[in-house]
Amino acid sequence: MLLKEDIPFESKQALGNELFEGSPKRVLLSNWLEEFIQIWLKVHIFFLALGNYKSFKKTFEVLKIFQEFKKKAFGRDGKRKFTSKNGKYWFGIHLPPFPSKSFDKYILTELHRYVPHKSPINAFQQVNFAITTKCPMRCEHCFEWDNLNLPETFSLKQLQQITKVFQNQGLGHISLSGGEPMIRFEEMLKLIENSDKSTQWWMITSGFNLNEEKATRLKKAGATGVIVSIDHYKPLVHNKFRGHKDAFLHGVKAAISAGNAGLLVAISVCITKENINKEFLMKYMGMARELGVDFVQWLEPKAEGHYRNKDVELNKDQIQIMEEVFEELSHNPELRDFPPVMYYGYYQRRVGCFSGGKSSFYVDAVGMVHSCPFCHSADFKITDWLEMPSISRKEVSKCELY
Ligand code: SF4
Numbered sequence: 001m002l003l004k005e006d007i008p009f010e011s012k013q014a015l016g017n018e019l020f021e022g023s024p025k026r027v028l029l030s031n032w033l034e035e036f037i038q039i040w041l042k043v044h045i046f047f048l049a050l051g052n053y054k055s056f057k058k059t060f061e062v063l064k065i066f067q068e069f070k071k072k073a074f075g076r077d078g079k080r081k082f083t084s085k086n087g088k089y090w091f092g093i094h095l096p097p098f099p100s101k102s103f104d105k106y107i108l109t110e111l112h113r114y115v116p117h118k119s120p121i122n123a124f125q126q127v128n129f130a131i132t133t134k135c136p137m138r139c140e141h142c143f144e145w146d147n148l149n150l151p152e153t154f155s156l157k158q159l160q161q162i163t164k165v166f167q168n169q170g171l172g173h174i175s176l177s178g179g180e181p182m183i184r185f186e187e188m189l190k191l192i193e194n195s196d197k198s199t200q201w202w203m204i205t206s207g208f209n210l211n212e213e214k215a216t217r218l219k220k221a222g223a224t225g226v227i228v229s230i231d232h233y234k235p236l237v238h239n240k241f242r243g244h245k246d247a248f249l250h251g252v253k254a255a256i257s258a259g260n261a262g263l264l265v266a267i268s269v270c271i272t273k274e275n276i277n278k279e280f281l282m283k284y285m286g287m288a289r290e291l292g293v294d295f296v297q298w299l300e301p302k303a304e305g306h307y308r309n310k311d312v313e314l315n316k317d318q319i320q321i322m323e324e325v326f327e328e329l330s331h332n333p334e335l336r337d338f339p340p341v342m343y344y345g346y347y348q349r350r351v352g353c354f355s356g357g358k359s360s361f362y363v364d365a366v367g368m369v370h371s372c373p374f375c376h377s378a379d380f381k382i383t384d385w386l387e388m389p390s391i392s393r394k395e396v397s398k399c400e401l402y
Contacts, residue, residue, distance in 0.1 A: 080340065083294040130363060
C-alpha cells in the first residue's frame, strides 16, 4: 500500500539538499513512553474532573461523553497523536501543552459543555485575528482577498485593547494572521510581549522574512508557535499558487528557523482538486517529516475570498481519500514518525463546527467578525461588539456547513 512506502519527495531534489540542511528533528518518543503519556493524560483528566465536580457519578458521566466525542471527532479509539517539544506534550495546534495550567483550563472548558460546573473557563478557546491588511503574496485561495492592502484598521494600541478584552474573559489560543503578520513584525512582538502568557500566541504566516533572528525574538517575546503555509512539495507549483516567485523559499526557511528557535511549527496546506490523491498527501507528509515540523494542517478549499464563485470544493470521493489517509496517519503505528495531522473537515463532519462563535471566531483585517476564516458571516465590527455589555452582546453566526 502506498501509505507504507517511504516516498521520496521532490522538493529536496529540486532545490538541492542545502535548503533543508539544518532542519530540526521532531522528537520521536519510544512506544512505551508514548503509551505512558497517553495513560498519564487519561489519569490526569480523570482527577481534574473529579476535583472539579467532587462527584464520581458526574465525573464518569462527563468523561463518558468526552470519550465518545473524541472517538467520533478523531477516529478509531479517539487517541490523538502528539508531539513532544520543550519538555511538554502537544496534542493539537489549538490545545495548550500538557501538563500546564492552561491545558487544565482548556479541558475544564470542554467538560463544561457536557456537564456544567462553576470553575473558571475560557470564554473563547481560540480566536483568529488578522492584524494587518498588507501582504506581498497573491494566493489563489486567499480568503482575505477583498481586504488586501487597504489602509491598516487597527493601531498597536487598539490591537492591545482588543486582545486584552479577550484575555480578561478567558482566551486559550490566539492566532495572529493577516494579510501577512510579519509585515507588522515589531508591533506584533510588542503585542505578544506585553500580554498575558496564559494564552497561547501563534502566528499564521506565508513565511515571508521569518529568519532565525526574528524567530528567536518571537520566541523570546512569548510566542508559542507558527503556522507556515506551504501548499506543495514542488517549489514552482507552490510559488505559482502563492503568486510570489520566492514563496517556497520563504516558507521552508521560516519553518526551519522557527523550529530551531524553539517555536512549535505547523505547516499548512490547502488541498485542491488538482492535488487530491494519496501520492500527493504522502509526499507532502514526507516533506513535513524532513522539515522536522511538529504538526501538519490540512485545509479543504472553500469558495470564499479569491475563490468566491469558483468550483473549488472537493467532492465526496476526494474527501474520502483524505479521510482514509488521515486515519492511517493518525492511528497506524507504522506511520508514527510522520507529524500529527490537524484535519478540521474530518472532525467537523462528525461532531459539528468547532468555530461559529461556539469556541472560536475570526476577526478579519478590517475588524469584522466572522464564524471562521472560511465562512464569512460579517456579523459585526469587533470594536462595536466590545463596547456592548457582555450580557447583551450579539452572537457570532453559527456555521451552516457542519
Ligand atoms: S492567503 Fe495569506 S499570504 Fe496569501 S494573499 Fe491572502 S493573506 Fe496573503
